[in-house]
Amino acid sequence: MTPEPNSSQPNxxxxxxxxxxxxxxxxxxxxxPATIVATAEPxxxxxxxxxxxxxxxxxxxxxxxxxxxxxxxxxxxxAAMIFGLANDxxxxxxxxxxxxxxxxxxxxxxxxxxxxSQVIPPTWxxxxxxxxxxxxxIVGLLMLxxxxxxxxxxxxxxxxxxxxxxxxxxxxxxxILIAILGVYVAWRxxxxxxxxxxxxxxxxxxxxxxxxxxxVSDLALDEQGFLEDWPQExxxxxxxxxxxxxxxxxxxxxxxxxxxxxxxxVTPLKRxxxxxxxxxxxxxxxxxxxxxxxxxxxxxxxxxxxxxxxxDLRWTDLxxxxxxxANLSKCDLVKANISRAVxxxxxxxxxxxxxxxxxYGKAETASPRSRTEFANYETGxxxxxxxxxxxxxxxxxLSDEQRYYCCAxxxxxxxxxxxxxxxxxxxxxxx
Numbered sequence: 285m286t287p288e289p290n291s292s293q294p295n296x297x298x299x300x301x302x303x304x305x306x307x308x309x310x311x312x313x314x315x316x317p318a319t320i321v322a323t324a325e326p327x328x329x330x331x332x333x334x335x336x337x338x339x340x341x342x343x344x345x346x347x348x349x350x351x352x353x354x355x356x357x358x359x360x361x362x363a364a365m366i367f368g369l370a371n372d373x374x375x376x377x378x379x380x381x382x383x384x385x386x387x388x389x390x391x392x393x394x395x396x397x398x399x400x401s402q403v404i405p406p407t408w409x410x411x412x413x414x415x416x417x418x419x420x421x422i423v424g425l426l427m428l429x430x431x432x433x434x435x436x437x438x439x440x441x442x443x444x445x446x447x448x449x450x451x452x453x454x455x456x457x458x459x460i461l462i463a464i465l466g467v468y469v470a471w472r473x474x475x476x477x478x479x480x481x482x483x484x485x486x487x488x489x490x491x492x493x494x495x496x497x498x499x500v501s502d503l504a505l506d507e508q509g510f511l512e513d514w515p516q517e518x519x520x521x522x523x524x525x526x527x528x529x530x531x532x533x534x535x536x537x538x539x540x541x542x543x544x545x546x547x548x549x550v551t552p553l554k555r556x557x558x559x560x561x562x563x564x565x566x567x568x569x570x571x572x573x574x575x576x577x578x579x580x581x582x583x584x585x586x587x588x589x590x591x592x593x594x595x596d597l598r599w600t601d602l603x604x605x606x607x608x609x610a611n612l613s614k615c616d617l618v619k620a621n622i623s624r625a626v627x628x629x630x631x632x633x634x635x636x637x638x639x640x641x642x643x644y645g646k647a648e649t650a651s652p653r654s655r656t657e658f659a660n661y662e663t664g665x666x667x668x669x670x671x672x673x674x675x676x677x678x679x680x681x682l683s684d685e686q687r688y689y690c691c692a693x694x695x696x697x698x699x700x701x702x703x704x705x706x707x708x709x710x711x712x713x714x715x
Contacts, residue, residue, distance in 0.1 A: 643664050
């Protein structure tokens with residue numbers, strides 16, 4: 285075997301191994317030394333010096349000798365000033381007062397520097413100094429101008445009336461600045477309160493949407509997690525959906541539509557004709573039946589005139605939904621199903637329609653939905669969306685088949701907004 289590291293050092297445990305004597309007797313093992321027993325016990329980790337420093341109480345900086353001496357001199361100067369005032373000694377009082385002022389300013393200067401650097405923002409420091417410089421320069425020009433000197437003399441005569449008027453002007457400007465500062469503070473408070481209100485409204489809306497998700501799930505699913513949507517349960521689920529759709533913003537509507545689409549609650553499902561329950565497709569899901577299927581929640585006119593601009597509607601099922609005059613501009617409709625949807629006078633400007641299902645079958649034989657005719661999902665007749673008077677300005681990633689169908693059935697007014705033009709494509713709508 286390969287020797288372990290530090291094998292040359294004696295192991296204290298090896299001294300306890302019994303060795304058989306020549307006569308066959310086994311001598312008793314010697315008692316284990318106390319030192320070995322002590323080392324066998326696990327040692328408690330001692331906190332390092334750095335750890336002790338972390339948990340130690342922070343010490344306040346001690347007062348230096350210079351600061352103590354300055355404090356004593358300040359108290360002495362005050363005492364001298366009081367003594368001079370008490371004995372009518374003007375010289376002693378002046379010396380004490382000047383000394384107290386000088387020493388106090390010397391002690392206060394470092395603290396004022398810290399206050400200047402901590403309280404005043406860096407962007408305002410230059411402005412404040414510039415304002416003081418501007419005022420000082422104006423006062424200096426007034427004092428040094430030739431209008432304040434008498435003829436034949438070079439002594440400067442200060443016009444105190446002008447200085448007083450300037451002081452009043454500066455006071456008026458100061459009041460105006462204080463009023464402006466008050467308006468700015470009030471405006472900032474309004475902005476902050478508005479942001480907080482918007483944030484609180486978002487939190488409240490998200491809580492409402494989460495409660496809706498949970499309520500619809502409990503209503504539509506049984507204890508085993510299967511759909512058990514009797515007619516009254518479907519009616520209540522549709523009522524809840526209609527109520528919450530009118531109380532949330534565009535992003536909230538998009539979240540609800542994504543939830544309903546991914547959970548297949550707005551997809552027409554194949555059902556047992558006797559019990560009405562959904563039928564499994566044999567692949568771990570529910571069978572889809574576009575011809576005669578029943579949806580758990582039918583959107584109907586819930587989205588008519590809705591504002592969904594700029595929302596994420598990828599992979600959503602909006603088939604047969606009434607989207608009259610809906611605002612779908614800048615929406616992400618990638619692989620969304622809008623077949624048989626009513627998009628009359630809808631705004632689809634700058635929307636992304638990549639791989640969106642606008643119709644079934646071929647574009648040449650597909651046609652918009654009809655109230656009296658049944659849809660043919662093989663040829664595409666009456667399976668398309670109603671796109672009359674829809675706005676297709678700058679629509680993104682519109683395929684050739686989608687462009688053909690939209691040009692054929694959107695009408696003369698909307699044909700001018702379709703990217704790529706409609707040249708060579710007949711106007712099957714006739715108006």
